[in-house]
Amino acid sequence: MKFIKLHLLLLLGLTFFSSCTSSKNNFVEDTSNKKKPNVVIIFLDDSGYADFNPFNDDKNAVATPHVDQLSQEGVKLTNFYVPQAVCSASRAALLTGSYPGRTKVFAAHKAKERGLDTQFPTMGELFEKSGYKTALFGKWHCGDQEDTRPHNRGFQETAGLMYSNDMWKYHPVAPEVWGKNPLQYWENGKVTINDITKDDQKQLTKWYTEKAVDFINRNNEDPFLLYVTHSMPHAPIYCSDEFDGKSGKGLYADVTLELDWSVGQITKALKENGLDENTIVIFSSDNGPWSIFGNHAGKTPFREAKATSFDGGTKSATIIKYPNGLKAGAFDKAICSIDLLPTLANLCDVSLGETEIDGKDIWPYLSGDEKDNPHPYYAFSTGAQLEVIMSADGKWKLHLPHKYRKVKKYGKDGGYGKYTREKIELSLFDLENDPYEKVNVADKHPEVVKELQAFAEAHKKKFYSKVTL
Template identity: 65%
Template sequence: MKTKQSLLKLLLCLVLVIISCKPSNKKDNTKSTAKKDKKPNIVIVFLDDSGFADFSPFAKSDVPTPNVQKLANEGTIFTNFHVPQAICSASRSALLTGCYPGRTKVFGAHGPNARGLETTFPTMGEVFKEAGYKTAIFGKWHCGDQPETRPHARGFDESCGLMYSNDMWKHHPEAPEYWGQFPIKFWKNGEVIIEDVGFDEQKNLTKWYTEHAVDFINRNNKNPFLLYVPHSMPHVPIFTSKAFEGKSGKGVYGDVIMELDWSVGQITKALKKNGLEENTIVIFTSDNGPWIAYGNHAGKTPFREAKATSFEGGTRSACIIKYPKKLKANNKSDKLFVSIDLLPTLCSLTEVHLPKRDIDGKNVWGLISGKPEAKNPHEYYAFSTGKHFESVMSGDGKWKLHLDHNYRTLVEPGNDGAAGKYKNLEMPLSLFNMEQDAYETTNVIEENPEISNILETFAKAHKLKFYND
């Protein structure tokens, strides 16, 4: 009896072994599930001093920009995107932290060896790296030039580029002796690899940033990543690689725009090649409006004034966002939002935790994605120039109030790399209906005292909170 039981047990074991070894007809979905569950990648292309009208999706242009146009065709164009301050360091710090310049105290454009953004304010790199993202910046940093404030110490696994603007060198058109004290260096992953950037290196900046970006995508196609490409161009002095010299037939600035368009194409092609296109959020914009003092070496904007003012020509930047999974293609939006909103919006989309400290931006995905019921969560947005708080705009984008402030306006543009001349003017307390007058031409404060009072109340509260020291 015991022998029979033993034989039965042995036969049962053999059957189980055979069944377990038999090939399954079920498909192995491990790979597809992993791909499906992978968090979205993020690519931010952040130009320097690009004009709102530099690229064909936003204006008719004599310079062909097919790659940016393709990005627009596949994504959504935003015509009412702003930065809170139209100057380099302040704009970049706002993007990376989700905070107003008044909170971080990063104003204007910082020079060599500057402290920059304090480490108490987490950057986008730190936020996403902590969440398991691979992170990289290839381009102009301009948020601090000390060991603990450079990009490799602020959450970016990989980096290359300049620590500040490319005009802060010995060939500066107005102050070469001063800037000549600080050789402009090219960094890579926390180490200086070019001690003194010259003309040849300037010509290759766009190319180098792009090559590093493509290589990073190729090597990280299995990992979620944040890729930040803040180009040095078209900030003066402007240069292109040999492949683009004279290519536009419209001068050096046209050549620069064509190379930047090429860069966008290389990055988007790398995403597609690696099968990442559907699961990547691509954002294309500029840190502020054009530096019109440089004439034919500057971009164009249809709006009032330009860089380093709180008028629309300074703070309003062309913007395209592509996210095939969740965003309409070939779409256009005039909804208002500001660069401080990008960090919280991206964190929401990727289910990444926001920094523990207070930030000023809010999740505006409802506006970006075009939900009919979506409303801007901000009562107002604030704009400044340097340390001067100058204007507020209602969250719905309809009204803009300029406080009393001085501003610069161009008198005579420069030519071929030489700076032009400005003069200072005074801006009185003024209210503009932005839906009817986006060019800020007609002060309607007397006809709308209630609106003016509401915005003045917001302005007083903002000033008390951030500018009371």
């Protein structure tokens, strides 16, 4: 009997020892306590596609080493789109995974406007409900009422502006309209600067960055969602004294240098806290450059710019880095910002709830497990006007007849230029062979036109019933 008891004790001891050493040597992975991925989204304002080195071949361009490194370590997305190339609409689409036609968030909101309706849950709200620490540092622009400000939309820590930095008393065209209300700086639901000055504008990039780094340092034990929405390089452009004149290539290049520095500070904080491998970092812009400001605006090789449905407005230079899930490289297929929410929710085990959205989980597509985009098409609008349907593979782009604004005269050193209005007729572009949307090939591919028109009719019926195609 004693022998049997001794044998059992030895067996239990060996089993315990074996389980400990197996765990220590990763022979058996305990997934029950595996930490969910962190998410960091760095969203610039009106950045040009070619502003940063990974997306241009200009040897004279200002050096952006931190964005370069992010690109080398991550996946460079060369055909990443936003569904509307204007501030509020683009941001609401990212946060809700829905087209502007669904949320009815169009263009750019003014001060005190309601913005994104609370019936549409934001990324912040969904991640917060799943146990994530959440923060937004930067520009919000999705509502300026008590219940639609970021601290009541799922972001536990907040700091920044409620809308664009040009909506103030120094607006270059209509100060009496945009300066009717003071441009305020908010922190955690309270106004800490009632009327932003030009000197304050110089500190915005630094302030947002310092807040982001501090948030990472304090939350390195918990999964977090960090949304850094820089006010720059949206005109009027400013940078801190440390970067003023540093590039030797003008103020816009100085601003770009400081934004690159910000990326470096954030990625450095992730690495120093041991979070680099398990953090999804997304670097992008809400839309293309505000070209009318000339040398105070970014550069894009594509046609037109901000507030149009041409690629110069809707295509944003984007990088996604996730060492635990994505191999470094390039991804040339088309995807859209509405897909980020459902994709991140899948990766982070976050419930999307019952609200219908338009984005889809594109992780199998992005990671190479599936070759086809789960969407049949992508739709693009300006304001409440449906203007473009693009095939989901990004090859074919059908412009429905619409008017658009075109820069007639470029401004200089912060001055506002002049626009003219032009009209495009029904036009099909083969983006694979004509990425600059110059040659209308509708007559050569009537079957493609017919298919995309059918998608347009269906999209119109669902979201734009009052729009005439």
